[in-house]
Amino acid sequence: MTNQIIQHIRSITPESISQEIFQQTKKCLVDYLAVTIPGVCSFSNKTLNYIQTIGHGSENATIIGLNCKTDMQTAALINGMNAHVIELDDGHRHGALHIGSTIFSALLAVAEKEDLSSEDFLYGAIIGYEVTVRLACAVQPGNKLKGYHATGTCGTVGATMAIAAALGFDEEQMKSALSAAVTCAAGVLEMQEDNADYKPLNVGRAAMDAVAAAYLGKARFTPPFDAIGGKRGFLKVMTDEPKTKYITEFDKNSPLAIMQIYMKTYAACRHTHPAIEAALTLRKKYSFLPQDIASIEVEAYKLAVAGHDHTDILGISSAKMSLPFSVSLALCKGCVGMDAFNEENVKNETILALTKKVVVKENEELSSWVPKKRASILHITMTDGRVFTHQVDYPKGEPENPLSDNEIEEKFISLAMSSGFTMEHCNDILHTIKQPSFKLKTLLEKLN
Incomplete structure (x- = not known):
């Protein structure tokens, strides 16, 4: 199976990729x-303490937003963690994972040392998305049910192949790199519990290990015959029910994975988004007050219940994983962006009281729709007996309900300006990326 997926990605040449796909990749960037x-x-003080402890290394890779350079692996680690911490990074519904946060963190880490062209960089990203999503679709939902975080397990391999493609590895080097990535693949979902900081580490570590795996492959270390499909290979370890068709069957008429992703508008786990959107819709339509709500019921699919139904909120990270809190935040504040998940709201008595009124339960029909749909049904019962119900099948950002180019640019400007960037600075960065060809070193300089 390892040879089959390598043959597939080698068949995707830069010349075979349409401008539409390259534009989508820029949108993902x-x-x-x-x-x-x-x-x-979110992590600036802890990050600086970490860098000061281990040293700056060779200083050939930029840490975005900190105006400093370090070695490639450390840059990949830190950028990867920072890309996931606010819970707004892109993902894939079928694969149940995040993608761009790992892929771009790994690619940017090698971009300066290797002096990558924007064309090779974007091509590498396309391949990285393809491998990550195919592996994730092959191991889900079993990977998640075992407690693995596919963003880490599958992302390590995908990010490695992104680098391999961008650097023009031959078939032997690709197989070596992929095999190295398979044995590095890791990440467990327990890291999202108890308000821990370490869920983003699954992203950062995947990007960091991808750098190491790629360069091991470049050096032509000898791999096993089949790291993916072997008797103790990736598929056997990562799931009890592998769907091998995603590794062995390739339809040239099917869209590439990067065209099938979702992008996020709400700064909480993607499993909460259908219910959040339903809450915002009902709030706008009926204009009720939180204190007039007697009870709330969220019907969701199975994977959205376990690990997301808690009503004891321990902090911001805990809040972002909680369906009850996210719905209550939407109903009380009318917004669920990055700024809404703050210490004040996490301790807000009205929001927390409403959170305790929320019950989350599995709807077997909704579970049967997964992964074609990840829907939720929200029922709000008022103290006067009225019941408001709304169902969301495709929350904003899904391929069936996509964010436009302008909406993504607005997301970038809003979030960057909230971090101290000026409008002029934001427009300068966007202008650079929009060019047919751009210098990655120039882009990275503009990000500090």
Whole structure:
């Protein structure tokens, strides 16, 4: 199976990729930068302490937003963590994972040392998305049910192949790099519990290990025959029910994975988004007050219940994982962006009281729709007996309900300006990326 997926990605040449796909990749890059820049603020003191402890290394890779350079692996680690911390990074519904935060963090880490052209960089990203999503679709939902975070497990391999493609590896080097990535693949979902900081580490570590795996492959270390499909390979370890068709069957008429992703508008786990959108819709339509709500019921699919139904909120990270809190925040404040998940709201008595009134339960029909749809049904019962109900099948940002180019640019400007960038600075960055060809070193300089 390893050879089959390598043959597939080698068949996707730069010449075979349409301008529409390259434009989509630039859109993903803008979205990545939109979430990474404010992410810097979340961990800045801890990040600086970490860098000071381990040293700056060779200083050939930029840490976005901190105006400093370090070695490639450390830059990939820090940028990857920062890209995921505010929970606004892109993802894939079928694969149930985030993608761009790992892929772009790994690619940017090698871009300066290798003096990558924007064309090779974007091509690498397209391949990285393809591999990540195919692996994720092959192991889900079993990977998540085992407690793995596919963003880390599948993302390590995808980010490695992104670098391999961008650097023009031959088939032997690609197989070596992919095999190295498979044995590095890791990430567990327990990291999202108890208000821990370490869920973003699953992203950062994947990007960091991708750099190491790629250069091991470049050096031509000898791999096993089949790291993906072997008797103790990736598929056997990561799921009890592998869907091998995603690794062995390739339809040239099917869209590439990067055209099938979602982008986020709400700064909470994607599993909460259908219910959040339903809450915002009902709030706008009926203009009720939080204190007039007697109870709330969220019907969701199975994967959105476990790990997301808690009503004891321990902090911001805990709040972002909680369906009850996210719905209550939407109903009380009318917004669920990055700024809404703050210490004040996490301790707000009205929001917390409403959170306790929320019950989350599995709807088996909704579970049966996954992964074609990830829907929620929200029922709000008022103290006067009225019941308001709304169902959302495709929250904003899904391929069926996409964010436009302008909406992504607005997301970037809003988040970057909230982190201290000026409008002129934001427009300068966007102008650079919009060019048919641009210098990655120039772009990275503009990000500090």
